[in-house]
Amino acid sequence: MAMKVLSGVLETRLCRTGQTSIDLDTNRIATGPDGRPACPDGLSLARTRMIGSGRYRSPPCKIVALREIEMHVVHEGGPHIRDVVESDSFRISDVSLDEHFMTIKWESTGGSKIVEISYMVIGEVP
Incomplete structure (x- = not known):
């Protein structure tokens, strides 16, 4: 069984x-x-990295994860104390996946931001 790995x-x-x-x-x-x-x-x-070649036979396995974020902080009680704003949140999802495409959607709220999202896709090829 031949495999293809993307990251x-x-x-x-x-x-x-x-x-x-x-x-x-x-x-x-x-x-x-x-x-x-x-x-x-x-x-x-x-x-980016690709190991193997060919089209996936069926929807492959995948993982999508936050790699780097920028946190919005507020300073309370002095210059060395940091409290993260409680309402900030991060969300990523792979909203669709088939043999040809993977769609990634992301959202951050408050003053914080998503800087990088990592992914890996592994599946069987002919």
């Missing part, structure tokens, strides 16, 4: 919310019908 880091350029698709054949940001990347301005992929 990379999605750099959100500090966009608080967004959504983009990864092309699982090329391990690049998917393009829209006009040939331009179907993603927010400034979004990019870094440290």
